[in-house]
Amino acid sequence: MLNTTIAHYKITAKLGQGGMGEVYRATDTKLGREVAIKVLPTAMAADAERLARFQREAELLASLNHPNIAAIHGLEESGGSKALVLELVEGDTLADRLKKGPMAVEDALETCLGIAEALEAAHEKGIIHRDLKPANVKFTSDGKVKVLDFGLAKATESEPESMTTTATASMLESPTITADYTKPGTILGTAAYMSPEQARGKALDKRTDIWSFGCVLFECLTGKKLFQGEDVSETLASIIKGAPDWGALPGNTPPAIQLLLRKCLTKDRKRRLPDIAAARIDLADAIDDPSSSFIRLNEGALAESRAKSRGWLGIGIAV
Secondary structure (H helix, E strand, O other): OOOOEEOOEEEEEEEEEEOOEEEEEEEEOOOOEEEEEEEEOHHHHOOHHHHHHHHHHHHHHHOOOOOOEOOEEEEEEEOOEEEEEEEOOOOOEHHHHHOOOOOOHHHHHHHHHHHHHHHHHHHHOOEEOOOOOHHHEEEOOOOOEEEOOOOOOEEOOOOOOOOOOOOOHHHOOOOOEOOOOOOOOOOOEOHHHOOHHHHOOOOOOHHHHHHHHHHHHHHHHHOOOOOOOOOHHHHHHHHHHOOOOHHHOOOOOOHHHHHHHHHHOOOOOOOOOOOHHHHHHHHHHHHHOHHHHHHHHHHHHHHHHHHHHHHHHHHHHHO
16 A cells, blocks of 8 residues: 555555554545554455445544544545544554553543543443543543544444354453444453453443453553453453452552542442443543542541541540
């Protein structure tokens, strides 16, 4: 594809490859700007199911307009190949950043606030991402967070699904798991960030993104993946049966954020945080006044202690 042209976009470099196509850097010869081009190869274009998913990604992205979501510029077709023309986000991914170790608490909260705002905008449109992970989050040159790759995104559905496929070892890290694409019961996403219901191949709603968000927030604070295994099977088993190592969180993690993580990472989704907007509010409050959450909890503990003291005093006087 290098040095070829799709419509008026000249491809200049390959940026990456995943289950839903190859991504290239290109120059918009009409407007003189750099863009990202996601190309669905000709051979894959013959697959009606994959073609439909590619079309849906374009439509979903076109319905979103938010500063924390990479924008779409258009959908083009040339020589039998279909291509999404996307905003080119320069800079490192969050995964690149986390290779250096955990982030400072304030930086982690600021980063995840941007992610929460992006998810909130998508959820308000009835769209769930289903593949949120550090590799799908990038930082612009001025430090703004951009959530990428809605290739697995879909409108919320309520129909039940049954798991009919299993993941293979190559799916543990990137690239994205896309086996059998959209068929009911298939496991989509990247193993370490899947919700328990996603790992079981069940029907998904926005709470699956909230679980993945909790995994990303935990990793930002600790520098460690929350759930790991030697292969995909072990990783999925850890997600379904394992428990987070809460002791890995840094000591200066605000209690409100510790509580937020517990609410995001509840395996029973009926008890999980129901709306990412609540996470956004908790993050914003913790950023604005990191000590307030300590003060509130300490005041509550102090009030409880005083109440107990008064109770024992009363008993002593009575005696």
